[in-house]
Structure formats: C-alpha cells, structure tokens
Amino acid sequence: MKPVYMDNNATTQVAPEVLEAMLPYFHELYGNPSSMHSFGGQVMQALRRAREQVAALLGASAEEIVFTSCGTESDSTAIRSALLTNPDKRHILTSRVEHPAVRALCSHLATQGYRVTELPVDGEGRLDLEQYKRALTPDTAIVSLMWANNETGVIFPIEKAAEMARERNILFHTDAVQAVGKIPIDLAKTPIDMLSLSGHKLHAPKGIGVLYLRKGVKFSPYLLGGHQERGRRGGTEATPSIVALGVAAELAQKKMDVENGYVKGLRDRLEKTILDTVPNTKVNGDREHRLPNTSNISFEFVEGEGILLMMDEFGICASSGSACTSGSLQPSHVLRAMGIPFTMAHGSIRFSLSVYNTGEEVDFVLEKLPPIIETLRGMSPYWKTGARLCREA
Ligand code: PLP
Numbered sequence: 001m002k003p004v005y006m007d008n009n010a011t012t013q014v015a016p017e018v019l020e021a022m023l024p025y026f027h028e029l030y031g032n033p034s035s036m037h038s039f040g041g042q043v044m045q046a047l048r049r050a051r052e053q054v055a056a057l058l059g060a061s062a063e064e065i066v067f068t069s070c071g072t073e074s075d076s077t078a079i080r081s082a083l084l085t086n087p088d089k090r091h092i093l094t095s096r097v098e099h100p101a102v103r104a105l106c107s108h109l110a111t112q113g114y115r116v117t118e119l120p121v122d123g124e125g126r127l128d129l130e131q132y133k134r135a136l137t138p139d140t141a142i143v144s145l146m147w148a149n150n151e152t153g154v155i156f157p158i159e160k161a162a163e164m165a166r167e168r169n170i171l172f173h174t175d176a177v178q179a180v181g182k183i184p185i186d187l188a189k190t191p192i193d194m195l196s197l198s199g200h201k202l203h204a205p206k207g208i209g210v211l212y213l214r215k216g217v218k219f220s221p222y223l224l225g226g227h228q229e230r231g232r233r234g235g236t237e238a239t240p241s242i243v244a245l246g247v248a249a250e251l252a253q254k255k256m257d258v259e260n261g262y263v264k265g266l267r268d269r270l271e272k273t274i275l276d277t278v279p280n281t282k283v284n285g286d287r288e289h290r291l292p293n294t295s296n297i298s299f300e301f302v303e304g305e306g307i308l309l310m311m312d313e314f315g316i317c318a319s320s321g322s323a324c325t326s327g328s329l330q331p332s333h334v335l336r337a338m339g340i341p342f343t344m345a346h347g348s349i350r351f352s353l354s355v356y357n358t359g360e361e362v363d364f365v366l367e368k369l370p371p372i373i374e375t376l377r378g379m380s381p382y383w384k385t386g387a388r389l390c391r392e393a
Helices: 016-022 038-058 071-085 100-110 129-135 158-167 239-277 304-312 333-337 359-379 381-385 387-392
Strands: 065-068 091-095 115-119 140-146 171-175 194-198 209-213 281-283 294-299 322-325 328-331 348-352
Touching: 016 239, 038 065, 038 194, 038 239, 065 071, 071 100, 071 140, 071 171, 071 194, 071 209, 091 100, 100 115, 100 140, 115 129, 129 158, 140 158, 158 171, 239 281, 239 294, 239 348, 239 359, 304 348, 304 359
Parallel strands: 091 115, 091 140, 140 171, 171 194
Antiparallel strands: 065 209, 194 209, 281 294, 294 348, 322 328
C-alpha cells in the first residue's frame, strides 16, 4: 500500500532531482574535497556550488554557510558559540514552544548556571513582542526563537524580534528548520546573526544541516578537528548530502511560490472540510501567520493516538500532538503552552503536506477520517455523557 504521506514536518521525501544529483558522489566522484589532487578538487567545486545554492535561498553569501550534520547540531552550535564568545553574559532568551533541539539544550544549560527565560505564547501560539522586549537584558548572551513551529506551523515575527535584539547588541539565533523552503527568507534584509536549517525538511536527505553564520559574528566551533568549513566545523564533509541540499535549495527557491500555493490549496480544503463535517473540531494556532502546509486540528473527546492508529490502517501518515511517555498521555509542550484544554489537546492531529500530495489523497483522507472519529467517539465515555460532564470535572 502506497502511504498517503501527510507528515512532512517530520521528514520529507527526497526529490527525484535531488537523488539523481547526489548519486555520482557515492561511486564516481568520491574524492575527499580536501585532497590536493584534481579528483578531490572536482568535489570541492561541487561543495562550492552547493554552498552558493543554499546561500541564494537565504539571501546570504556563500562564506556564511557552514554545513553540519542536522538541525539539532546547528542549534547546539549556535547557542553554545554565543555563550562561549560572551563569557560575561549568563542569560538565554527563548520560548516555551521551541523544538527539543533548543529546549533540551537550554534545560541542560540551566543546570550549568545559565539563566534561561522561556517566553510564553498566547492561545493561538503567538509571541508578545512587548513581553519579548522587556525580557532582553544587558546580561542576555543570545536570543533563540524558532521561525515557524513544527507542531502548529505558527510563524513568529522573527524579523522584528531580530531587529529588537540588534538594537541592544544581543546575538540573535533562529531555528528555521521548518521555515526554510516554505516561506521566503532574506537574510540580507534582517539582522539575524545565526540560523539553523535541516536538509530532510526540504526534500534533501536526513543527516545534513546548515548553520548560517553572519559575517563578522564571533564564533566558537562545536566540533574541533580538521580545517573543513574554514575551521568552523571539523570533519570530512558529507559530500553527497551537501550536493543534494544544494539542489534542494535551488528547487525550493525556484518553485516556492507556485508549490506553496498548490500545497496551501490542498491544506485549506482538507482543513475546511474537516471543520465543516466533523463536529467539535478546532484548528490549533494562528491561522493567519502559519506555514502553508501545516494544519493542527483537535478532535474533542478522542485520543490522538487512536486516530493515528486507525488512519495507519488505511496508510494515512500524520502526527499527534500528544506523546505516550512513561505510561501517561501528556499533551505536547506546545499545546500546553498555548493553554489548549485537556479534552482538545489530547485529540490533536498534525497534518503536514508537501508538493507530492494530491487532491485524490485529500479526498481519501476526507472519506476515511470522519468515520474514524465517529467510531472512536462511540467508544468514549466523555463523548457519550457529553461535554458538560467533562467540563465540570
Ligand atoms: N528544529 C525544528 C523546528 C524541527 O522541527 C526539527 C526536526 O523536527 C529540528 C529542529 C531538528 O532537526 P534535525 O532532525 O535535522 O536534527
């Protein structure tokens, strides 16, 4: 059964053009780009080209691109570098809805004597810029805010936040793993110092990422070793994946408008029809400032896991906003930060589409999903006794 894959914020299919471009670097052009011989030199040329392609997508220059192994490494490198290059500052400013790649690191740093402020969000997942401004202090070493949320797709006003940090001479990092390739980004026009991206979210393979490092920003490498990446990240370059990311970046740049218009059309139809046909449903997150591919929908009185399992029987792939950890079903930290009521947060499903989805697939989900919800609600004591009892509890 071919999956109906609507989990593209988790990972994406490698684009056929991307796969084709990277293959020769496994078996024909396998030289080490650092070698003196011309066999390696050809590969160095390919890396140079990929660097330019990624830079073009971001409005950056090629020397500001540092290849890493993933988004998580880029996030860690950026935050640790800011702390090491500003040893007299002990404050990190971030938000409550960051990806674990940032949150887990910040929690760890809090145990090492750093002061971490996690800004709250409102019920729609939005950041309050006035509150953000008040939290910027002379002791702040770095601000790290995500550009777009992986669970809800909500887009933060990153350009404004970066400007406010710059006015106070505070380093600004953004985790743009979900934003790159989905919304236009022009780093020439915004004072972002560091930005993280990850190849596997934009139709390149897993295991390749980028840290954008603005020219002139003081930097302390995370991986010390060889002179690769101008001494900013030791380790022989993952040449096939870097070539792949270059091509993926070029494709994203060329096709972003058209493709995202198409994806948004599919997403909006899916979302609207679900809201119209299934009672007690709600979209989580600011619908205006949102990625074009993401829809996070709560189905009241149903457990997300149940929906996922039943959809899985039809080959439909999505994600839920709750995770079964240590025996207790905890709604995600993002939905909790938004204050989504328990009965809603538990039944949340994230659909994240891509250009490889079709109208027929949307129809298929729209055919299968409503009876799934009806079946699950039929088994739910809360649904049977009604919302009133549950709300009183
Ligand atoms: N940041 C965000 C917002 C993400 O969605 C993800 C992956 O889901 C990451 C960071 C981590 O990226 P990677 O899987 O490349 O380490």
